[in-house]
Amino acid sequence: MSWQEELRKLDEELASGRLSADDYRVRRDQVLSSAVNHGDNPAAAPQEQAQQPQQNQQQGQNADANSTQVIAPLSPPQGTPQQGGQTNLAGAEATQVVSPWQGQQQQPPQQQYPQQPGMASPAGGFPQPGMASPAGGFPQQGPVSPAGGMPQPAQPWNAPEADQSPPWGGSELPPLPSTAHQDGAGQGPETFDTASGGGKKVFVIVAVVVLIAAIGVGSWLLFFNGSDDGGNQPQPSQTSAAPPSPTRPKDDLEIAQLPGTATERTDITTFDDVVANKLLTDDENKAYEEAGAGKARMVVAKLPSGAEAVVLTMETSSTGAAKTAVDELVALQEKNGMDPYDGTLPDGVQGTQIDKTKNYPAAARAHYAHGKTVVRVQVSAPQLSEVGPSFEEIVATQLQALPADD
Structure with a gap:
């Protein structure tokens, strides 16, 4: 060959x-x-x-x-x-x-x-x-x-x-490297940059969707929680207005919210409970009994000044009986050694006071009628000079709950 x-x-x-x-x-x-x-x-x-x-x-x-x-x-x-x-x-x-x-x-x-x-x-x-x-x-x-x-x-x-390149094409041939470069252009970093950009775009879209969903859920919770809170607002208001009886509606035995630490005597609900606990003298019990006393309520409070306050409301048979009982009770206070109160009290309220003794501290008492209810307010302190300011404050507070009759 x-x-x-x-x-x-x-x-x-x-x-x-x-x-x-x-x-x-x-x-x-x-x-x-x-x-x-x-x-x-x-x-x-x-x-x-x-x-x-x-x-x-x-x-x-x-x-x-x-x-x-x-x-x-x-x-x-x-x-x-x-x-x-x-x-x-x-x-x-x-x-x-x-x-x-x-x-x-x-x-x-x-x-x-x-x-x-x-x-x-x-x-x-x-x-x-x-x-x-x-x-x-x-x-x-x-x-x-x-x-x-x-x-x-x-x-x-x-x-x-x-799409037809000779099988013998290599790096020495100028046209083939150009074609290979063009074919590989889509496989270089630009392709990955585009894919990466697409991944970032998907991530941004997902983040926006999650944010919108979170805002919607937050708005929904805020709206319904706000509605629930609005419906529950009267109950906290009643609790703050009358801690002794947060759920009790206002009635003729209402006792105002007293300053300091107040405690309701839950064992006192009727006149018989008052007699059984020996809270009053026999003459005072007789005056309430003659007035037809029935329901009763009592709150004891330790005031910030150190004095102690007691408020007792008692329901009688009628408004006339309540006024009569008030006059008899004031007379009994003076009979037992108390003096008329030397401070200032609103109209319809009668007050007496007594300085401390060997067995009892200084005290001041007020009685007034509110419809068929007889209201009794007492403030006691170690010194009579400490009684007046707290006494007048408690009387004014209770008058807001149950005003005195003229």
């Missing part, structure tokens, strides 16, 4: 993809080196490839037995035959010029030899030893292939469709 046939076989394997570009170059160098050792002229092919189309005129003049015939490349991608070189060359003995895989027109100036008429003779190629060297010459012959002198086949050879 001649070296031309071996080159043709290599071209076929390269075109079919069975041979890589690196293997193709190694084996091509071996074939050409072998041809040089056997006396052939493999450099004539590169010399023929380095010529421009304007050299075809000189080749036409040498159309004799030693002329060079350009044979069309085998199995090009588009199947386009070589045309420019065959129209100007003829002869029996021809040198086969193999079209390389790359059709881009690159022609270094040092590879052109326009002054050498004998292009096909061995003497034209061997003066350049670098051309026949497998290691140093042939990697440089790739750019100066017949693609520079045959622009017509270069277009179809190097113009595959966008």
